[in-house]
Structure formats: structure tokens, C-alpha cells
Amino acid sequence: MVVLAVAVFVMLSSCAVGCLGNKNSTELKLWSMENQSMALQLAAVLKEMERLKCEQTTLQQQQNALTQVYITSHQKRAQKEVAGTNILTYGSNDEEEDNLPFSEEDSRKRGDPCFHYTVLDQAWRATNTTTKNKMCDRNFKWKGWYRLFYNGxxxxxxxxxxxxxxxxxxxxxxxxxxxxKRREGIVTRRVCGHWKKNCCAFRSTPIQVKKCRGNYYVYKFTEPSSCYLAYCADINTLVCGRCRRNQSCVSRDKINWRCKGKKRMSSKKIHFFASYPGQLKGKVNRVKYSKVLVNVGRAFDRRTGVFKAPVKGVYQFFFSTQTANTGLKTDLWLVVNGYWAAVSHTHISRPSTVGSLSTYMTFLHRGAVVYVTHNCGSSWANAASMTITFGGSLLAQWK
Incomplete structure (x- = not known):
């Protein structure tokens, strides 16, 4: 009998340790073999077995509950079915942002609607769709930002x-x-509903709009003022989704849209170089440089001798003269918007010939006028020498 009791005790102890672990192991009561009968010992052992089985069942239920919570939290991120249409949420309001559908590190900002929006892909919203069952967006619980799609x-x-x-x-x-435009950020726009030949018969609650990188827009829709009103998705703007980053989607009639390349500010090139193949004496209000060798951008007018800035930016000019009269002072001035800005000066004290070259850099607005005036003295040149010259270039264009 002693052997049987000890064997049962060892079996229960190992079961308790295996099911509950060392921390929750059950301390079994030891009975004195001399003072207790075999029937009482067996009854106590059976009672202890039932208690251990109950604790094991409770632990199993707790483990199943935790597993179900884990599965439910992941299922919430899956696709939702709303009114029979697939509405997918991009981005997340949770602390984890590892599964964002975009790879641009600099744009992963909390609260940026360009990366935290809901895809609204409902074919009935297209501008060419007519249905018997009229939809009303007042019945939809709008929350957050949305991006419009049509068949993906x-x-x-x-x-x-x-x-x-x-x-x-x-x-x-x-x-x-x-x-x-993208630089405007989030803006507020009015929304109108067409009814009875009045394009703005219903003035619904204004919405917010933002343009994102990639030529797409996100909208913060609100509940319309009444039924039956619904937000439209312009089927004609499908081409806009194919525009590249250096392109913009434009339309003259707001019906036919196309992708248009943006003008790069640095692509504008302005260079000119001209000479006066003759002699200048005394006062010449405006030197007409008739021989034009370079005129990239066509900003210099050979008939008037005037350069007119076609764009806003930083320009550099140069002008030169040649004189040979002893004791005579010769001055050429660069005139910018009516102001004498720089001078090319020569003064010969003995018989010789002297050339003078001056440069000037300035900022000009579009339409600024620049020319050269011969204020006094004598300058000479011929078709081969090109000693009386005027030229300039656009160094940097400003927006």
C-alpha cells in the first residue's frame, strides 16, 4: 500500500509541474501512513486530481482568449466592406507605421493626409454614370481623408x-x-450641387483639398446639406493619374485634360554680343550696335540698341571702347532703367591708343531696359576690330 500511495503522489506532482510550471506548482499534502486508512488516502488523492484538472482547464481558456484578441487586432487592418464597395485604408492611426504603402522616408509624417487616406473606389460616382437607385452621401459617415479612384x-x-x-x-x-497647387498645402473649397438648371442650387458644406506628390489629390469630405447629393469623380481626369512628377494636369475647358511638362526655371538661356563698326564722337544718347553676333533668347534689339530683360533674374553686362585722341576724355555709360549705372572711361595724356572694358552685374525684373550711351570724347572701331562692344548674359533666373 505504501508503494501504491507513493507512486500516485509522484504522478500527481509531475502532472502539476508540467501543466502549471514551477511557479504555480501545487504543494500536495503528505499523509501519515500509520494514522490514515487506505480509503481516506485514495479519496484525498482523487480530490487533488480533480482540483488540478480544473486549474488546467482555466489556464487553457485564458490562453485561448489571449489568442483571439491577437487575431482580432490584426483582422481590423484587413479590407472593409462598406455598402457593397471596397474601401481600403492607406496608412494607419496606430503607433506602428511599418506597413505604409509609400517608400519616401521624408514624407512619412504623422497626420499628413497624402499618406493617411481612405481609397474611395465606387464606380457609380463617375460623371458618366446614371443609376436607378439614387445615392445620398448624407447617409455616409465621413471620417478623415479620401482619394478618388475608378476601377483602380x-x-x-x-x-x-x-x-x-x-x-x-x-x-x-x-x-x-x-x-x-502642392505648395499651397491644405485649402478649403466650396462644393456645389446641380439641380433644375442651377449649377449651384445646393451649396453644400465646404471641404478641404490637398495636392500630393505624384499628381493626385486627397479630400476631406463632409456630410452634404441634404439628400440626394453625392460627390462626383470626374471620369475625364483619369489621364491625370498618368502624369509624371515633372508634369501637371491641365485643361482649358475643364473637360478634356492632358499632362503638360513644367517649365524648368534654369532652362531659360539669354546671351547676346554686339559691336559698333564705326566711329563715335561727342554725345550719342543711345549707341545702336548694328553688328549682332550672338542673340540667344532674342532679348537684344539691333534696331534700337536696347536690351530688354525677358525674365526676372541676375544679369551680367560688359561694354567696351577704344580711343586715340591725345588729351581727350571719353566716357561710355551703361544705363539701366534710366539710371547711369557704370562707366567705361579713358583719358590719354600722350599719343597712343587705349581700350577700356567695364562689367556690371545686377538684378533685373522682367521688362527692365538696358542700353549704352556715349557721353563724351571719341571712340573708333571698324568691322574687323570690334572695339566698341556691348554684351550680357542671364546668370540665374528667379521665380
Missing amino acids: KSLQMPEKCVPVNKCGTQSPLWLAGPHP
């Missing part, structure tokens, strides 16, 4: 009045103002 392709709101009974509703909502 990015597009934007219309900027022109949409005919009634389009966009899956009675009074289509369109953007009563231009989409912003």
Missing part, C-alpha cells in the same frame, strides 16, 4: 458643373474652385 485608377473631382442625375445621384456635387 486615380482621378479627381470635377471642376465644372455636372448634369443632373449623374454620379449615381440626383444632384451631383462638384468642386466650385480650382484644385490647389
Whole structure:
């Protein structure tokens, strides 16, 4: 009997340690083999076995509950079904941002709607769609920012009045103002609903709009003022989703859109070089440099001798003269917008010939006028020497 009791005790002890671990192991009561009967010892052992089995069941239930919480938290990030249309959320409001769908490190900012928006891909919103069942966006619980798609392709709101009974509703909502440029950030725009030949019969609650890198827009939609009103997705702007980063989406009639390359400020080239193949004596208000060798950008007019700045920026000019009259002072002045800005001066004290070259750098606004005046003295040149010259270049263009 002693052997049997000891064997049962060892079995229960190992079970308790395996199921509950060292920390939660059960301390079994030892009975005196001399003072207790075999029946009482067996009853106590069976009771202890039932208690251990109950604790093991409780621990198993707790483990299952924790597993279910973990699975549920991950399922919330999956695709949601709203009104029978797939609406996917890009970005996250949680602390983890490891799964953002964009790889641009500098643009991963908390609260930036360009990377935290909901995809709104509902075909009935297209400007060419008419349905029997009229939709009303007042019944939709708008929250946060949205980006419009049509069958997986990015597009934007219309900027022109949409005919009634389009966009899956009675009074289509369109953007009563231009989409912003990226440097403008987040802007507020009015939204109008077309009804009974009045393009702005319904003036709904204004919305916020932002342009993002990649030529797409995000919208912070709000509940319309009444039913049946719904936000439109302009089917004509599908081409805008194909524009490159150095292109902008433009339209003259707000119906036909196209991608247009942006002008690079540094691409503008302005250079000119001209000479006067003759003699100048005394006062000449404006030297007409008739021989033009370089005129990139066509900013210099050979008939008047005037350079007119085509763009705003930093320019550098040079002008020269040659004199040979002893004791005679010769001055040429560079005139900028009517002001005498720089002089080319010579004064010969003995028989010889002297050349003089002057340079001048300045900032000019578009339309500024620059020319050279012969104030006094005598200058000479011929077709081969080119000693009386005038030239300049655009060094840097400003926006």
C-alpha cells in the first residue's frame, strides 16, 4: 500500500509541474501512513486530481482568449466592406507605421493626409454614370481623408458643373474652385450641387483639398446639406493619374485634360554680343550696335540698341571702347532703367591708343531696359576690330 500511495503522489506532482510550471506548482499534502486508512488516502488523492484538472482547464481558456484578441487586432487592418464597395485604408492611426504603402522616408509624417487616406473606389460616382437607385452621401459617415479612384485608377473631382442625375445621384456635387497647387498645402473649397438648371442650387458644406506628390489629390469630405447629393469623380481626369512628377494636369475647358511638362526655371538661356563698326564722337544718347553676333533668347534689339530683360533674374553686362585722341576724355555709360549705372572711361595724356572694358552685374525684373550711351570724347572701331562692344548674359533666373 505504501508503494501504491507513493507512486500516485509522484504522478500527481509531475502532472502539476508540467501543466502549471514551477511557479504555480501545487504543494500536495503528505499523509501519515500509520494514522490514515487506505480509503481516506485514495479519496484525498482523487480530490487533488480533480482540483488540478480544473486549474488546467482555466489556464487553457485564458490562453485561448489571449489568442483571439491577437487575431482580432490584426483582422481590423484587413479590407472593409462598406455598402457593397471596397474601401481600403492607406496608412494607419496606430503607433506602428511599418506597413505604409509609400517608400519616401521624408514624407512619412504623422497626420499628413497624402499618406493617411481612405481609397474611395465606387464606380457609380463617375460623371458618366446614371443609376436607378439614387445615392445620398448624407447617409455616409465621413471620417478623415479620401482619394478618388475608378476601377483602380486615380482621378479627381470635377471642376465644372455636372448634369443632373449623374454620379449615381440626383444632384451631383462638384468642386466650385480650382484644385490647389502642392505648395499651397491644405485649402478649403466650396462644393456645389446641380439641380433644375442651377449649377449651384445646393451649396453644400465646404471641404478641404490637398495636392500630393505624384499628381493626385486627397479630400476631406463632409456630410452634404441634404439628400440626394453625392460627390462626383470626374471620369475625364483619369489621364491625370498618368502624369509624371515633372508634369501637371491641365485643361482649358475643364473637360478634356492632358499632362503638360513644367517649365524648368534654369532652362531659360539669354546671351547676346554686339559691336559698333564705326566711329563715335561727342554725345550719342543711345549707341545702336548694328553688328549682332550672338542673340540667344532674342532679348537684344539691333534696331534700337536696347536690351530688354525677358525674365526676372541676375544679369551680367560688359561694354567696351577704344580711343586715340591725345588729351581727350571719353566716357561710355551703361544705363539701366534710366539710371547711369557704370562707366567705361579713358583719358590719354600722350599719343597712343587705349581700350577700356567695364562689367556690371545686377538684378533685373522682367521688362527692365538696358542700353549704352556715349557721353563724351571719341571712340573708333571698324568691322574687323570690334572695339566698341556691348554684351550680357542671364546668370540665374528667379521665380
